[in-house]
Amino acid sequence: MSANTYHRAPDVIEEAPPGCPMHEQWSPLDDDYLTDPYPIAAALRDEHPVFYAKELGHVVVTKMADIETVFMNPDIYASTNVQDPIYPLVPEASEILGVEDFDPIAVMSNRPEPDHARIRVYTRQGFSIRRLKSLEDYMRERATELLDQMIESGSPAEFVKALAFPLPAEIMFRFIGFPPEDDAMIKSWCVNRKAFSWGKPTAEEQVEIANGMVEYWRYCRAFVAERRDKREDDFCSELLDAHDADPDPDNGTGISYHEVESVVYGISFAGHDPVTALMCNTLRCMLPRRDQWDALCADPSLAMAAVHETIRFESPQIGWRRVTTQATTLGGIDLPAGTRLYLNFAAANHEPDIFEDPTTFDINRKNASRNISFGKGIHHCLGAALARMEARIALELLSQRLPSLRLVDDQTLDFFPNITFRGPDALELEWDEQ
Secondary structure (H helix, E strand, C coil): CCCCECCCCCCCCCCCCCCCCEECCCCCCCHHHHHCHHHHHHHHHHHCCEEEECCCCEEEECCHHHHHHHHCCCCCEECCCCCCCCCCCCHHHHHHHCCCCCCCECCCCCCCCCHHHHHHHHHHHHCCHHHHHHHHHHHHHHHHHHHHHHHHHCCCEEHHHHHHCHHHHHHHHHHHCCCHHHHHHHHHHHHHHHHHHHCCCCHHHHHHHHHHHHHHHHHHHHHHHHHHHCCCCCHHHHHHHHHHHCCCHHHCCCCCHHHHHHHHHHHHHHCCHHHHHHHHHHHHHHCCCHHHHHHHHHCHHHHHHHHHHHHHHCCCECEEEEEECCCEEECCEEECCCCEEEEEHHHHCCCCCCCCCCCCCCCCCCCHHHCCCCCCHHHCCCCHHHHHHHHHHHHHHHHHHCCCCEECCCCCCCECCCCCECCECCCEEECCCC
């Protein structure tokens, strides 16, 4: 298997490094942690800033300074495992993924240097400030249409279905160039990806997911082939234009056709699912705090501050992964080469030495953007600015159109079981009819 294969399942769960503190039972997939990770994460951080989680098979890093050290030293802490399954696959799933034409390659979040920098030149162009500004009017127009439909249908409304899913999904899929009629199918494949790379699916689920992932890859390849012959005004076509201009990565520049296919495969998930969670989490934070919601209604320019504080306080991304390329020491713990790390953002974003009164949500917090949820360094999230912009626009519109908006009382929130992304599967809202 190539070192640049997009997904590489581990053969075994690694043992704890010698001398590393161990937690025998905790896992970020525990029900109580999925429900509310923050007090548990804080207790784990205070007990042992770096420890081995036996159930996860990873060394867990909880302090902001240590996590920043990991991000800023990619030669020691590689990103090559961030899309990999956490646990070994059953033979049936491995066989399905072993078909000859399932061969996506690492391109962005999981590609090491120097290739990562070469490919990022082309992907960054698609997410330039100029491009995002050109998208803002469309985002606002489409968000307004969805909000109109939600209001017309009447209170209460389920927010994920009404706006938080369709808006970021449609923006990302149109950005790439996918046709609208394929949205539901693509979304179902993306859910499979979340379970595959960041969850603990059963043997039967692994087989189902594996079949879906092969279908999804074949869909992406067919789509890129179609764009190769008929270009449009979209991101995929831009990548293909770049490939035509410089098709040979061996010279240190350029982007290969296979890399174009793999960028499309990878970005279609990363570009929308966390944004859905961010929109929901922002409302979960704002609406119960009526003084802050009322302040936003009076001054919509506070929307971006609210988004930054949500990303810190109730992040859509509460963990990420790395693997050591050589023996090193982190947080006073010696780690051999090949040690898999779980970076616990939930702990770091509530660190009291950095964020005063960290368990309080405050849109006036001066250093909320100091959060680590979108990473740092060369692998800082490519779509971070887009995610913040979409959440800001949605929050501006909701606060101006529905100042009486509130959460439906006594609803039970469910969170998809995974170690990285966190947002409710559904969110019930109500408001005073106008």
